[in-house]
Amino acid sequence: MKKIYKNMAQCKKCGDIIESKKRVGVVRCSCKSIGVEGGHYYIKRSGNKEDIIELTEYEEI
Template sequence: MTRKIIENKAKCKLCQDIIESKNTNDLKRCSCGSIAVDGGLDYIKRLGNLDNIIELTKYEGDEIMTEEKIEYCTCENIKSVHSENDDFMCWDVCDDCGKVLEFSFESLEKFEDDLD
């Protein structure tokens, strides 16, 4: 099965350049010249010293797969929850199964308002 390419990108280990080929004949070379990418969204082509390539190509479906990894709490009777947060969101976590409650996500913006 061939997956659809979203971004044909690579990073050079020597000069740290990130180069991206956007079209079929869009050959991009890094600034030190050791690697090049080509092929755009049709195919992945790599030229130069392949040992210096850090692959950054993204395929369709990669993001969706990450999203599907989130498992939500399916407990019928939730006895207790605790809340967790990162810099942007807070959410409730079921104490029984340790999974996130699906509709508990809230933006933290309103809390910032309260602080003023």
């Protein structure tokens, strides 16, 4: 079984790598094109999926 270790994504427009560490609340890149949410609980992305490079890391439990 996998657990979310780091809930992260990179914006193709501005290059920012953003990480959600809390369950509630969207973390946005500096150009506001993408958002990451869910912390270690779930993965949610906002923005155009063409602008997102998925960087989430998992750990085996």
